[in-house]
Amino acid sequence: MWKKTVSALAVGTAALFIFSSEGHAENDSTQELQHKLTGLKSMNLPDRLARFVHSSDREFTYPEDGVKGIYVTGNSAGGERFNSLVNFLDETELNSMVIDIKEDNGYLTYRPDEDSPFYDIAQNYIGDPEQMFDVLEEHNxxxxxxxxxxxxxxxxxxxxxxxxxxNGEVWKNGRNEAFVNPFLEEVWEYNLDIAEEAAKMGFQEIQFDYVRFPEGFENRDEDLEYDVGKYEGGDGDNIHRRVNAVNDFVAYAKENLEAYDVDVSVDVFGYAATVEYAPGIGQSFLGISDNVDVISSMIYPSHWTSYFGIDKPDLHPYEITKEYAKVENELLSELEDGPVSRPWIQDFTASYLPDGDWQPYGKEQVEDQIRGLKEEGITEFLLWDAGNSYTEGVNYSP
Structure with a gap:
């Protein structure tokens, strides 16, 4: 439920955050997938809430100094790069990996058992999840x-x-990506089942990404054809219905994953903390934060427009990060029991920006972002590079 109106400072115009990912060939599995989705409706909630007990003897403890992690694709986690990334973490203060389990196109990155309803939408990137977990446990x-x-x-x-x-066809955005409908509980259940499987595998935290409607949805919400489920009628306009749906999904996922003793985190656009709510995508920073253990704002300097009075933010990683942290801290102070703040920061070069608006990102720029967060009391962070090639020699406690 959308619990409150955010009293955030509206600063500038909304920045555009874009993730790119490589497409993968699609498998045909209509019959099994439809069976899965229709079957979800008959699942008994009390059974789901029964306390899950891991059958393995694996032991992972939350890092004493907080999570300092990197993003890892399924290809990297199951390929030759995995060992080099493990070695990279061994040689630094980094201690965590955020590993793709359901990736940007909707595929699983590992093969479940053949009787799994998700088997035919899975890719065998992580060929041996047990071996992967062996290595993760061995290297803490x-x-x-x-x-x-x-x-x-x-x-x-x-x-x-x-x-x-x-016009009777699945709508796709300019990057040829399709979205599913956050209004529909059937979609919630589908993703929650995948999250439960990840918890059973041994993951200690489930991080949900793209918890939102498509960018610019406010400009097409009355033109596209879609069902609004239980959000039909009632009080509020389309904007508030979208915010309610997103917040309700997060609260529902958090409640149902409690049985698995995992933390729940959500990625949000950085600008969501600077506006009352993001009208098109349905993200309310406080509404989501009030229902998670960890909030991870994507605050890459390259992805901001002229915010906080800073022109060309990619050239000023320390300043943009520090100013963002001030806004976020003020917001989270409104919550009685707020989440851990663990932003995503930039470890890539945004050479796609206009000349003069970007710079090569390396040791200095990564440290600047960490320092900006640290000075405002935020000590956890995640590094993003789509290709999983991270800067050497960084001091992660500047």
Whole structure:
């Protein structure tokens, strides 16, 4: 439930955050996937809430100095790069990996058992999850599962009725990506089942990404064809209905994952903390933060427009990060029991920006962001590089 109106400072215009990912070939599994989705409706909630007990003897403890992690694709986690990333963490103060389990297109990155309803939408990137966990445990690396929720071309193509349609076809954005409908509880259940499997595998935290409607949805919400489920009618306009749906999903996921003794985190756009709510995508920073253990704002300097009075933010990683942290801290102070703040920071070069608006990112720029956070009392962070190539020689406690 959307619990309160955010009294955040509205600063500038909303920045555009864009993630890019490589596409993968789609498998045909309509019958099994539809069986899974329709079967979810008959699941008994009390059974789900029964306390889950891990059968393995694995032991992972939350890092004493907080999570300092890196993003790892399924390809990297299951390929030759994995060992080099493990060695990289061994040689630094970094201690955690955020590993793709359901990636940006909607595929699983590992093969479940053949009788799993998700088997045919899985890719065998992580060929031996048990061996991966053996290595993570041996090297004391804290495992976090990244699950992309509402951006899901695979599910949208299989079940157009769970997506947004235009002229009878699945609507896709300018990057040829389809989204599924956050209003529909059937979609919630689908992603929650995947999250539960990740928890059973041994992940200590479930990180949900793309917990939102498509960018710019406020400009097409009355043109696309879609079901609003239980949000039909009632009080509020379309904007508030979107915010309610997103917040309700997060609260529902948090409640149902409590049985698995895992933390729940959500990635949000950095600008969501600077506005009352993001009208198109349905993200309320405080509404989401009030229902998670960890909030991870994506605050890459390259992804901001001219915010906080800082022109060309990519050239000023320390200043933009510090100013953002001030706004976030003020917001989170409004919550009685707020989440841990663990922002995503930039370890890539945004050469796609106009000349003069970007700079090469390396040791100095990464340290500047960490220092900006640290000076405002935020000591946890995650490094993003889509190719998982991270800067050497960084002091992660500047």
């Amino acid at each position: 690396i804290y495992p976090i599962a990244r699950i992309v929720v509402f951006k899901d071309s695979v599910l949208a193509e299989k079940r157009p009725d769970l997506s947004f349609q235009e």
